[in-house]
Amino acid sequence: MKIVIDSITKDFGSFDDPGSIFRAVDAVSLEVRDGDLVTLLGPSGCGKTTLLRMLAGFEDPTSGNIFFGERRMNDVAPNKRNATMVFQSYAIFPHLDVRDNIAFGLKLKELSKKEIRERTERVVELVGLEGLEERQPSQLSGGQQQRVALARAVVMEPSVLLFDEPLSNLDAKLREQMRIDIRKLQQRLGITSIYVTHDQIEAMSISDRVVVMNRGRIEQMGSPRELYARPVNRFVASFIGKAAFLPAEKDAAGAWTLLGKPWRPEAGEELTAGAYEAMIRPEAVRLSPLEDSGRNAIAGTVLRATYLGSVMEYEVELPGTEPVTVHIPNPFERDPLPPGAEAELRFLPEGLHFLPAEA
Amino acid sequence: MTAFARGRREIQLLTRDPLLALLVVLLFVSLGVFVVFPLLSVLVKSFQSEQGAFSLENYTRFLTFNYLRSSLWNSLTVGFCTAACSVLVGFAAAFTITRTSVPWKKALHLLFILPIISPPFTSALSILMLFGANGLITRGLLGIRNYNIYGFKGVLLSQIFTFAPVAYLTLKGVMESLNPTLEDAAMNVGAGRLQTFLRVTLPLSLPGIASAFLVVLIESLADFGNPLVLAGSRFPMLSTQAYLEITGSFNLPLGAALAVVLLIPSITSFAIQRYYLQKRQYTTVTGKPVASSSKLVSRNARRGLIAFSAAFCGLVLLFYGTIFVGAFTRVWGFDFTPTLNHFAYAFSVGMGTIRDTLIVAICATPLSGVLGMLIAFLVVRTSFPGKGVMEFTSILNFAVPGSVIGIGYILAFNTPPLMLIGTLAILVLNFVFRYIPVGIQSGIAVLRQIDPSIEEAAQNLGADKLTTFRKVTLPIIAPAFFSGLVFAFVRAMTAISAAIFLVSANWNLLTVQILNQVGSGRLGVAAAFSVILVVIVTAAMAIIARLVPGRAGGMAAIQIQEE
Numbered sequence: 001m002k003i004v005i006d007s008i009t010k011d012f013g014s015f016d017d018p019g020s021i022f023r024a025v026d027a028v029s030l031e032v033r034d035g036d037l038v039t040l041l042g043p044s045g046c047g048k049t050t051l052l053r054m055l056a057g058f059e060d061p062t063s064g065n066i067f068f069g070e071r072r073m074n075d076v077a078p079n080k081r082n083a084t085m086v087f088q089s090y091a092i093f094p095h096l097d098v099r100d101n102i103a104f105g106l107k108l109k110e111l112s113k114k115e116i117r118e119r120t121e122r123v124v125e126l127v128g129l130e131g132l133e134e135r136q137p138s139q140l141s142g143g144q145q146q147r148v149a150l151a152r153a154v155v156m157e158p159s160v161l162l163f164d165e166p167l168s169n170l171d172a173k174l175r176e177q178m179r180i181d182i183r184k185l186q187q188r189l190g191i192t193s194i195y196v197t198h199d200q201i202e203a204m205s206i207s208d209r210v211v212v213m214n215r216g217r218i219e220q221m222g223s224p225r226e227l228y229a230r231p232v233n234r235f236v237a238s239f240i241g242k243a244a245f246l247p248a249e250k251d252a253a254g255a256w257t258l259l260g261k262p263w264r265p266e267a268g269e270e271l272t273a274g275a276y277e278a279m280i281r282p283e284a285v286r287l288s289p290l291e292d293s294g295r296n297a298i299a300g301t302v303l304r305a306t307y308l309g310s311v312m313e314y315e316v317e318l319p320g321t322e323p324v325t326v327h328i329p330n331p332f333e334r335d336p337l338p339p340g341a342e343a344e345l346r347f348l349p350e351g352l353h354f355l356p357a358e359a
Numbered sequence: 360m361t362a363f364a365r366g367r368r369e370i371q372l373l374t375r376d377p378l379l380a381l382l383v384v385l386l387f388v389s390l391g392v393f394v395v396f397p398l399l400s401v402l403v404k405s406f407q408s409e410q411g412a413f414s415l416e417n418y419t420r421f422l423t424f425n426y427l428r429s430s431l432w433n434s435l436t437v438g439f440c441t442a443a444c445s446v447l448v449g450f451a452a453a454f455t456i457t458r459t460s461v462p463w464k465k466a467l468h469l470l471f472i473l474p475i476i477s478p479p480f481t482s483a484l485s486i487l488m489l490f491g492a493n494g495l496i497t498r499g500l501l502g503i504r505n506y507n508i509y510g511f512k513g514v515l516l517s518q519i520f521t522f523a524p525v526a527y528l529t530l531k532g533v534m535e536s537l538n539p540t541l542e543d544a545a546m547n548v549g550a551g552r553l554q555t556f557l558r559v560t561l562p563l564s565l566p567g568i569a570s571a572f573l574v575v576l577i578e579s580l581a582d583f584g585n586p587l588v589l590a591g592s593r594f595p596m597l598s599t600q601a602y603l604e605i606t607g608s609f610n611l612p613l614g615a616a617l618a619v620v621l622l623i624p625s626i627t628s629f630a631i632q633r634y635y636l637q638k639r640q641y642t643t644v645t646g647k648p649v650a651s652s653s654k655l656v657s658r659n660a661r662r663g664l665i666a667f668s669a670a671f672c673g674l675v676l677l678f679y680g681t682i683f684v685g686a687f688t689r690v691w692g693f694d695f696t697p698t699l700n701h702f703a704y705a706f707s708v709g710m711g712t713i714r715d716t717l718i719v720a721i722c723a724t725p726l727s728g729v730l731g732m733l734i735a736f737l738v739v740r741t742s743f744p745g746k747g748v749m750e751f752t753s754i755l756n757f758a759v760p761g762s763v764i765g766i767g768y769i770l771a772f773n774t775p776p777l778m779l780i781g782t783l784a785i786l787v788l789n790f791v792f793r794y795i796p797v798g799i800q801s802g803i804a805v806l807r808q809i810d811p812s813i814e815e816a817a818q819n820l821g822a823d824k825l826t827t828f829r830k831v832t833l834p835i836i837a838p839a840f841f842s843g844l845v846f847a848f849v850r851a852m853t854a855i856s857a858a859i860f861l862v863s864a865n866w867n868l869l870t871v872q873i874l875n876q877v878g879s880g881r882l883g884v885a886a887a888f889s890v891i892l893v894v895i896v897t898a899a900m901a902i903i904a905r906l907v908p909g910r911a912g913g914m915a916a917i918q919i920q921e922e
Binding site: 056057058077078079080081082083084085087088089091092093094095104105108109152153156 | 376810812813815816817818819820821822823826830831834835
């Protein structure tokens, strides 16, 4: 089912006291294709959860429209939306066992006993809860509770699945496993899904498309690859992955300077003259001892070298700007540069991206 | 969006859930009919002459007649003295329980609160038996002839005994939520014990103390049983005087006017307590229980507190013992031969009353419980126009003295179509609407602790608001619900102030029966009825405790919402 969000705004606060009004979601428009999983990603307070709750019907938009398919949903009660949700706190009914939790919605639909049993059993198997059907919620681990919450939503065969930071209460290992399981399940069932998270790795690994939100607005929407390689601004660039931003300028003749020195970036030919910020990802930098050979190399001083196993992470200080983070793969191949060492940096053209300079 | 537009939007949202909308309307109508309408009737009646024309004569009479005017003064004096003494006693008891290491804490606590669950004039009856003209202590031990316990001192003593436990419960809650670490911190920076108590403990519990004071004041003003037994004709008090004007002189308008006069200090105290003091409590709720510090109390202070607690407990035991022994004694004060005559008499004249009382309580209890929880649910979890009004009217009866409500009911429901005088319904309705405030308050407290997403999850899976309430909320709040039921049942069994206006030949209540026996001097029979009443109440509490679903597993899993 296609979802269309058309210029949705949500204000909180008392209308009797205009000073107290807070705009949580600000004229957001968005289209989700049938069967896609779209993530709403952003820092806390960016409006992502409010947007999700409006889709579920728990909040009422101040203005704008929500469509599931062709149907306008604004005035449809939450219990009539067929958009089931996996809650951050799981919201397992504490007085019901696992089976009754999962069958809760089916029983409300007054389906036949046989159908309820069959569908419940199928989902129990699908999420891997076999043998735990009789357990009380208090006897379940966090991961198992998470699976009950997922099963309870999926068993309804909803037209839309909503996820509200479902993995934020799990430990790192389990989170990774659940991420994979949720994605597999979603693709297998082909249910259009909206997934809220503040974890960029989670967003990138699970989504068809990611919507980056900040202060109630959409900053950028795109595939994980687009967002990482071609962020539209500094907020998106630094929210998804690490990056350094170096002042660069292109003159009318097409010549570049970086940090005030002549530079040939091997990228950005299409850009007009003006001031830019060159966004540099840590893995797109090559670092070598200072030899004063390449004209395109930028000289700097190693501040810190940290061995992270899969990479060696350097902080390199450049004159007149913030330090640059550099990731050098295969750290066992050579000796690290010690702190204080003079070094030169080269930027790989594939990892370079120019943003208009921010005032 | 203006307030008007928002109201319209709320109505729109409500119509999505037609059953819920219907329920809200029904609740508004019933609160209007059974809470607001009787009060308005009292107000209107108080401005009428006996012939029914508009007149201020009742109020001018109140102001000119010394006897009537003094009833206000007496009620207020007794109220303030009772409140002050009860708070003193309650604070000492609460301090002992929360800040010292006394032995048998649990038993002490139970003895402290025992007077709360007993009929309202247990103490009045005991006082008569101990200090009356033929009292065991006054005449028997001290040999005083015709000692007069009636009047100020009798009512005061009886009310302190009755209401100190109320102050104790309130203050215990306050002291428990005061983090003892603050006291440790004061001592850590060099304050002595007394300084710590005067500069930290006392100021921090001051709002709680003020709140307890006002609650006791409200209860004392509303009290009916104690003044009726112990005030005597030379010491008129408002709540009983209103009753006497109506049942003795058949002067309804004057009774109504006295009720209105009584209402003014009650409502004022309630407003201060609820809208001013409650926001000013320094509770430091951390979610985990803090070990209480006993370093604050010196050895001697501890001894003093223990002696005091023992004394109060001794008094409780003495009063109850007196009733118990009195019920099995031939003629109290003269002939202490054991006998079952009083019980035989009580059962022969009172079987019907016992049955009536049980029927009324059994009808009123579940109704009041369900209604209380429903209103709590609506107030906490939904929004509709007039929600604040609904919350206010539903807890209004907490402040309104029972005798005012009783007068309101006889005024409001003595004409068709609501001709309810003399029926079972009027007693049941009166109890339901009088005691829902407590259910509502505890329901609200519990609901605020349940993660709202549990209810959202139910809706999300297709349940409308009422189904959610029935299938999810109610099972989760069952324990609070049942303790609300216990309270409602105890009150329905032991209440008198409103009920005395509403009983009839067809439907009588045990409490009224006890009062009649006291009135005709049959103290032994009254004591026997009291014992029967206490036994029924205790048995019912045990039964309800059994009914509470014992699935501790389910309850342990309530997800307390993280703040």
